[in-house]
Amino acid sequence: MGSDNLLGLPRAPFSEKLPEKADIVIIGGGAAGLATAYAMARLGYSENHRVVVLERGYLGRGSATRNAGRFRVHFFSRENARFAIESRKRILEIPYVTGVNPVIVLGGYLWLFQREETFKAFAKTNEELWRPLGVPVNIMGIEEAEKRFPHIRMSGFVGAAFGPQDGSIHHDYMMIALASYAASRGVIIAPYREAEEIVTENHRVKGVRIRGHGTIEARRVLVAAGVWTGSLLQRLGISLPLKPVRKSLLVTEPYRYFLREFVVVFETGSYVAQTAKGEIIATEKYPPGEPETRDYGKVSLRWLIATMKLVKRLIGDKGVHVMRTWSGHYYVSPDHSHVLGRDPDWPEGLYVATGFSGHGLMMSPYAGELVAINMVEDKVPEDMKPYLPTRFREGKLIHEGLVIG
Amino acid sequence: MESPETVRIYEVTGLTRLMSSLWVLAASESLHGWPARRIPLSSTLLATSVLGLEPYVGSVSNDSGELRVETVSDRVVVVGSSLGGVVAANELRRAGIRVLVISNGVRDVYGLLGLGEEGEYLKQLAGIEPVDGYYVGLYDEGHAFVASDTLYVTRGPVVYAAGAEQPPPIALNNDLPGIVSANYGAEIVAELGYRPRRVVVLGYGYLAPRVADWLASRGVETRLVALKGAVPEKPEKAELVETRGVKGFAGENRVEAVVLEDGERLEADMVVSALGIYPDSPPVYAAGYPPIYVGDCYRFVPELPGPGTDIAERGYLVAAGMAIGYEWLDAVIASARYAAALVAYSMKRIGEGDVEHFYSELREALGKRAKYCPRVSRPPIWLSGEISGLQFIDLDEDLVLYHVYSAWSKGYRTMETLKRATGLGTGSDQGRFSAASSAIILSAISGIDASEIGLFRPRPPYFAPEASLLARAPTEW
Numbered sequence: 056m057g058s059d060n061l062l063g064l065p066r067a068p069f070s071e072k073l074p075e076k077a078d079i080v081i082i083g084g085g086a087a088g089l090a091t092a093y094a095m096a097r098l099g100y101s102e103n104h105r106v107v108v109l110e111r112g113y114l115g116r117g118s119a120t121r122n123a124g125r126f127r128v129h130f131f132s133r134e135n136a137r138f139a140i141e142s143r144k145r146i147l148e149i150p151y152v153t154g155v156n157p158v159i160v161l162g163g164y165l166w167l168f169q170r171e172e173t174f175k176a177f178a179k180t181n182e183e184l185w186r187p188l189g190v191p192v193n194i195m196g197i198e199e200a201e202k203r204f205p206h207i208r209m210s211g212f213v214g215a216a217f218g219p220q221d222g223s224i225h226h227d228y229m230m231i232a233l234a235s236y237a238a239s240r241g242v243i244i245a246p247y248r249e250a251e252e253i254v255t256e257n258h259r260v261k262g263v264r265i266r267g268h269g270t271i272e273a274r275r276v277l278v279a280a281g282v283w284t285g286s287l288l289q290r291l292g293i294s295l296p297l298k299p300v301r302k303s304l305l306v307t308e309p310y311r312y313f314l315r316e317f318v319v320v321f322e323t324g325s326y327v328a329q330t331a332k333g334e335i336i337a338t339e340k341y342p343p344g345e346p347e348t349r350d351y352g353k354v355s356l357r358w359l360i361a362t363m364k365l366v367k368r369l370i371g372d373k374g375v376h377v378m379r380t381w382s383g384h385y386y387v388s389p390d391h392s393h394v395l396g397r398d399p400d401w402p403e404g405l406y407v408a409t410g411f412s413g414h415g416l417m418m419s420p421y422a423g424e425l426v427a428i429n430m431v432e433d434k435v436p437e438d439m440k441p442y443l444p445t446r447f448r449e450g451k452l453i454h455e456g457l458v459i460g
Numbered sequence: 461m462e463s464p465e466t467v468r469i470y471e472v473t474g475l476t477r478l479m480s481s482l483w484v485l486a487a488s489e490s491l492h493g494w495p496a497r498r499i500p501l502s503s504t505l506l507a508t509s510v511l512g513l514e515p516y517v518g519s520v521s522n523d524s525g526e527l528r529v530e531t532v533s534d535r536v537v538v539v540g541s542s543l544g545g546v547v548a549a550n551e552l553r554r555a556g557i558r559v560l561v562i563s564n565g566v567r568d569v570y571g572l573l574g575l576g577e578e579g580e581y582l583k584q585l586a587g588i589e590p591v592d593g594y595y596v597g598l599y600d601e602g603h604a605f606v607a608s609d610t611l612y613v614t615r616g617p618v619v620y621a622a623g624a625e626q627p628p629p630i631a632l633n634n635d636l637p638g639i640v641s642a643n644y645g646a647e648i649v650a651e652l653g654y655r656p657r658r659v660v661v662l663g664y665g666y667l668a669p670r671v672a673d674w675l676a677s678r679g680v681e682t683r684l685v686a687l688k689g690a691v692p693e694k695p696e697k698a699e700l701v702e703t704r705g706v707k708g709f710a711g712e713n714r715v716e717a718v719v720l721e722d723g724e725r726l727e728a729d730m731v732v733s734a735l736g737i738y739p740d741s742p743p744v745y746a747a748g749y750p751p752i753y754v755g756d757c758y759r760f761v762p763e764l765p766g767p768g769t770d771i772a773e774r775g776y777l778v779a780a781g782m783a784i785g786y787e788w789l790d791a792v793i794a795s796a797r798y799a800a801a802l803v804a805y806s807m808k809r810i811g812e813g814d815v816e817h818f819y820s821e822l823r824e825a826l827g828k829r830a831k832y833c834p835r836v837s838r839p840p841i842w843l844s845g846e847i848s849g850l851q852f853i854d855l856d857e858d859l860v861l862y863h864v865y866s867a868w869s870k871g872y873r874t875m876e877t878l879k880r881a882t883g884l885g886t887g888s889d890q891g892r893f894s895a896a897s898s899a900i901i902l903s904a905i906s907g908i909d910a911s912e913i914g915l916f917r918p919r920p921p922y923f924a925p926e927a928s929l930l931a932r933a934p935t936e937w
Contacts, residue, residue: 064881067871113876120880227880246877308667308888308924309643332886333643341935346600354920356599356613363931372927378888379919380597 065155065231068238070245073271077107077243079430080263080273082250082287084110085119086226086415087279087408089233089244090423096240097152098424100431106242107273108234109265111249115230117281118415121351121383123304123328123336123460125317126417127164127221128190131180131456134441135392135414136188138421141438145420146224155232158331161222162315165204166192167212169322174214177321181216193217206313208369221317225331226416250280252290253405260404275404275430282349282384284409293401296389296447297410301345302338302460303354303382305362307375309333318369324459325362327369335375338460339365354380385413385460390452395422395442396429406430407444413460527609527933533616535560536803537603541583541590544621544780544796550586551800552619555809560612562605563590595622596930597920598775606925611933617771617803621780621796638715638730641855641887642671645732649678656730660685660718661698662706663734667888671734672698683726685718701726733855767815771806778802794818794825853901854894856887864898865905875899875914891916 079095081088092108095101110116128143130136150156168174178194185191193216195203200215209215238244249266253276262272278284282299314329327337341361359380366372388394388410397406408426411418425439435443441453538549541563549559583590593607595618602615640648642661648654658681661672672684676697684695688702705721709731717725771778780799801818804810851861863882872881875895884898885891895915903910 064867064870067867067873067877067881069871113874113880115880116876231880247874307927353598353600356601356604357935359599359921360930360933361935363927363929364935366927367931372931375927376924377921377927377930378924379890379921381919 065235065239068231068234068244070238070243073107073245073248073265073268074105074243075269076105076272078104078273079106079275079277080250080271081106081108081277081279082253082263083117083277083279083281083284084108084114084230084234084244084246085117085279085281086115086230086419087281087411087422087426088277089114089119089230089237090419091277091279091408091426092237092242092244092423093153093233093420094424094427095431096237096242098427098431100427101237101241104431106237107271108237108242108244109248109250109263109271110244110246111266111280111283113246114234114244115226117283118383118386119230119281120226121304121381122226122413122416123223123317123326123338124226124330124416125164125221125223125328127218127317128188129164129185129192129218129221129457131184132392132453133184134453135455136184136190138418138438138442139414140188140190142418142421143220145424146229146417149224149229149232149420153232153236155228155235157228157232158225159222160224160315160331161219162317164192164218164221165200165207165316165318166216166218166321167200167207167209167318168214168216169212169320171213173321174216177216190218190220193219204316206370207316207318208371211368217316223317223328223331224416229416250287253278253287255291255402255405258402260402273404275406277406277408277426277430279408279426281409281415282386284386284407288407291402291405293398293405295394295407295410295444297394298347298387299349300385300387301348301350301382302385302413303345303358303362303380305337305359305366305380306378307335307366308378310335310375314370319459320365320369325365326459327366334378335366335370337362337366337369340460349384351382354382386410386415387412389447391455391458392453393418393422393442394444395426395439396435396444398444412455413458525609525932527606527611527930529611529613529933529937531602531937532560532612532614533602534558535614536617536619536807537562537605537612537614538619538621539563539595539605540620540622541588542621543792544799545590545619546583546586546588547793547796548619548621548780548800549588551797552804553587555800555804555807557804557807557809559588560614561588561590562593562595562607562612594925595620596925598777599920603777606929611930615776617776617778617806619778619780619796619799619803621799636709636711636715637713638711638728639709639852639855640730640732641858642667642732642734643856643887644858645730646671646674649675649680656680656728658728659683659730659732660726660728661732661734662686662718668734669693669695669698669700671732675732683728685720685726733852765802767802767805767812767819769802771802794822798822853897854884854887854891856894857883857885859884859894861898861901864902868902868906873908873913875916879916885916890919 081091088108092106095106126143126146128136128139130139147159166177168177181192181194195215197209197212197214201209234244248268250263251266252264254261254264254270260274260276262270263276264270278287280287285295285297288295310333312329312333317326317328319326323340325339327335329335339358339362341358342355363372363377366375386409391412393412393414394410395408406426406429408422425436428436429439446452535558536552538545538559538561541561545561545563549561552559591607593605596604596606602613603618605612659675661668661675661682661684663686668684668686672682672695676682682698683701684698685701685703685706688704694700703720707719707721709715710717710719710725715728715731717727718731719725778799780796798818801810801815805815853859853861853864859882864878864884867878867881872878878898879885885895899910899913899915902913
């Protein structure tokens, strides 16, 4: 950083002017899109390919900055666990590569179990999957858990598991880190530019029409537009089995930092945690089945009440003041696993990175890398193969049973 | 709906302005080339609140008994029972509409200088009996209000006349060392063992009395300075000093005193800003949210909604009388009447001509004011033309104007990107003051309209309820 950079803040990585032609257009300046742009820069692709990122709002406007900011390596499916381990490595590299500190805290995940059988199944997965992969969790009885985590109320739970490899990252700073690194290596990042339509000709991608700003030519386009991916594909007659599900979060005033762990009630997927700034965040799964919507803004009052009951149950409610609530989305696939790459039946040059089912922030760093390789080198990396969109019609699902929130 | 007697009674009541000294925003030239001499350690992450859970417990206790849920969609809810609320409720009743007035007894006196006995008289005349409670936001189920034993929910229209927040008493010399945020102040006392001799806590929100008491309980001589009648809970241990306003800070090289409006000096070697609670005034945030704002020339507010406005599209939330200014009674009254008229018209209780009438009445009232309405009206943080050092702009996050201006210079040119680049508005108050201040100042520097720079989206609840409060309510009703 130069001496004029008193704030240590990278110059805003935005381009006002767009070229008429690009080699690769990434639609979406969120976690998946920026991680792909970052990978394009890291792998040196942006040196001889003109890469453009189109974002319809500010960077990270969608679910990229509407989440709990957590990452974990513990998934029930082997594919996702391995994928997450790779992604975690790349998350931990971000400050060293970009010079931007995204405030990573390895605070761990603490799962609490209400039933013996789920507790036992989790312990079994630990031995069969996570330990062989080198990321075992620490399984403990409730007495030990009470001793180790005295600030959490354990009544009603039969056991606990602690995953020390897991942690949190500040989503805003992560977006700035990825974007500024990509921009510094020639990627053109254009916020407030909405991709309206992917233009094709003879079953081949030709470019992207930008609302009010003409068309940018490109032969390869990645759709990484979160819950808006579906409608862009729909215009090309492509449909993916993805559903936008609203998820809400409660945020309190900041308090003394006492809760490093991400505390999850296993059976319901509810959680309580604390941000590095001290705010307690929480969500309860209620009412059952959050609405399918692409709208932000409102939350359910019944959900808020249920979440306050959850806070009361896990950490006590004395003096805890709720400052705000907000909602984001999970873009949920049938197997709760992400969708990467392309279907050979699609127009030539069209790719996706989507359907992260609530794991976008944590899976993107690796997903972006695989997609970048896929798009530029025209080969499907081994780790990407299970995630292709063709798996839905081929019935080769990656059943992921460990979904939180 | 003609002018009721109640209004005339009020018009002759002498009102004083709360903040009589308005510092006009410095000319943009003085900000250009403004030297950044020091950059303080940003406390964004370091100054995690150390208040802890236990010492943070205020006097509010609602942990007994169940809350019952009452659906009041058959009524129009009026939030606030000060002048705007009383006038709006009165007009609605005259149109034959049932009204539920929600009033936090404290907030009654928030805006209009303490209505006192006159306020009681007004309420009697209007025939309204307010229920003590808080607006906690707009949800899927409708607008929600919490009273002592009831959770009111409505899908009907709401007239929000709870007043705009007072601007913070931050003025000259806020760059003096020793002026800190509540988080940072608490941290250096609790964690570093720093013992100031005398502390002044500024604020009249929910946080202020608790912060003052917490410091006092640590053996620090603490005074809480709040606008007269505006502090929601009196501190138990700290001394309360009520004032008509804070003029600025005095000191050589470090803060030595807080200077009140009437010239009184309160000696202090540390000043703690506890201005950060979540905003309860939607209008400032109207840019990102859909309440109808019936107000003045405030730059962030969209056009005055015309008589044909569909309030359903605006979440049935109609704001009245806010940011009008305390000295513009005719405008306060006209806006409350027009807000009521918009609601009454949506319920087909009055005709198109009536709405037009109230609309033109408000236009006229605002028109009278227009010539006094500068390009930038009522900046929430006033800067003097004599800026020589750092100027705190977000005391919740200990950010100075330089941080924000520097990020702006580096290309972060909307409020959402500024927020992410600097942490502006990410503290407890969520930019209640700092977002508007920054937008106004940057607007003055750049010539870009403040409304284009934008504000943040409001996120309910508007009032910070204790988790125990709503945990008492059922999830099934």
